Amino acid sequence: MVSAIGGVRTAGVIVETEAYLGIRDKAAHTYGGRRSARNESMWGDGGHAYVYFVYGMHHCVNAVAGRAEEPMGVLIRALHPDEGLSQMYARRRRANEDTDLCSGPAKLCEALGITRRLDGADLTAPGTLCIERRLARPLPASAITSGPRVGIGYAEEWQREPLRFFVHASPHVSRAPATRPS
DNA sequence: GTGTGGATTATCT
């Protein structure tokens, strides 16, 4: 994932995501067909960004995945930063090491300068925000682990669905693999 | 190292 703001590129390899499965997923902003100005871009065609603001101070970014009128998305939870690190440190004064820059959905938005101004951006074409192929070859499936999603305690049975995906060997994921849910 | 609670505001009811 790449941002280019004010001519400065910052980028990293996506190492952690969560899936949100549309109107039937209780954890999704679009559960039950809820549609509003805030989540409008989730209802557009896939390949665009959905950027939202939470907890009065944080932004998070999704890649919209469904077709138009199918509000599915992939929350980008962590990156392995590999370009524009000095700019990331400038945006995140509190970070002391590379693993503090993008190891969380709100952190990576701060590091890449992503705000609601970029809501709806086309991720498939070069621009201020886009997703590029950054690895020479895809990771093997064995490098990726799934587990329960994070921060959605209100979602009842959907809470435990293994819809979080992360590269288990990466030190840049947002937290250690979840210990078994009883 | 681990656990707990405060910050802070857009958005919806």
Place this chain on the structure above:
DNA sequence: GATAATCCACACC
């Protein structure tokens, strides 16, 4: 008026 797809600081072990 309540809630939220989070992060950070600080207390305590």
